[in-house]
Every structure is written in C-alpha cells, then in structure tokens.
Amino acid sequence: MNIRVGLGFDIHRLELERPLLLGGVRVPYPKGLVGHSDGDALFHAVTDALLGAAGIGNIGDQFPDTDPRYKDVDSSILLGEAARIVRGHGFEIGNIDANIRADEPRLSVYFRQMESNAAAAMGVDSAQVNVKAKTMEGLGSIGRGEAIAADAVALVYTP
Numbered sequence: 001m002n003i004r005v006g007l008g009f010d011i012h013r014l015e016l017e018r019p020l021l022l023g024g025v026r027v028p029y030p031k032g033l034v035g036h037s038d039g040d041a042l043f044h045a046v047t048d049a050l051l052g053a054a055g056i057g058n059i060g061d062q063f064p065d066t067d068p069r070y071k072d073v074d075s076s077i078l079l080g081e082a083a084r085i086v087r088g089h090g091f092e093i094g095n096i097d098a099n100i101r102a103d104e105p106r107l108s109v110y111f112r113q114m115e116s117n118a119a120a121a122m123g124v125d126s127a128q129v130n131v132k133a134k135t136m137e138g139l140g141s142i143g144r145g146e147a148i149a150a151d152a153v154a155l156v157y158t159p
Ligand code: MG
Pocket: 010, 011, 012, 035, 039, 040, 041, 044
C-alpha cells in the first residue's frame, strides 16, 4: 500500500457585510471572509491538503482565481473536484484532520456539520473528517479579528 500525507493552509481577510462561510456552514457573524470564491478557508485548506497528498500541485493550479468560472464559487464544488482528481490519480481518501484559527466567533457547535459537509463534498464518511478550532489568544491579525485561517492534513492511499 502506498500511503501519502498532504498539508494545507489558507487565510482570508474578514470584512463587514460579507457572509461567513466555513466548512460550508453559514456562521452568523457581522463579518465574513473575502475571496475570489466564497472565501471558505477551511474547505480551501482541505482542498490543498488533498492535492498535496496526491502530489498534484495546489488549489491555485487547479482552480485559478483569474478564471471567471471560480468567481464566488461554492468551495464545496472545488473540494469535490479535488477529490475526483485525487481519485483519478489512483488514490483513495483515508482521513482529514483540520484546524480553524479564529478568535471569534465560537465555532465548536458547527464542527459536526462542517465535518459532514466536507465528507459529502469528497464522497467519504463523516467519520473520516475531523474539524476543530483554536484561538490565537488575541495575537496577530487573527487575534484582532482581521482574518480567519485554517490548516488541514490529508492522508491518501492506493488500495
Ligand atoms: Mg482561499
């Protein structure tokens, strides 16, 4: 069996009057993430982790932000497409672990839904996805509420 891991990271700026989408969940909050797509930093980190594990570049290579097709795109579509590409290279998805870096809002009540959304996008079981979060203790841009970031690792394998 060929087992490989991949690492993903993403950060987006928070601005007023934008919807806050994380892991496909619309989180009630006065600010939201700015991006060419819907700004879902969690899904972007997971997408990059998957592509990295399969050794096939990154989200920017596969879904360029210069491409108008990806303007305001639902990031679950990008994640699903990344899973399809990874499977096309002969890999199965083992598991995903992800961490959101945010001081506000509190996100723990949404973790199970984020896991379920990510799993559905990738075509895997919810038990294969783990989502958690950490505050930055008021430090830096995330601590000041100017951004939210996410980290993810993915394990893929050839059956
Ligand atoms: Mg992004």
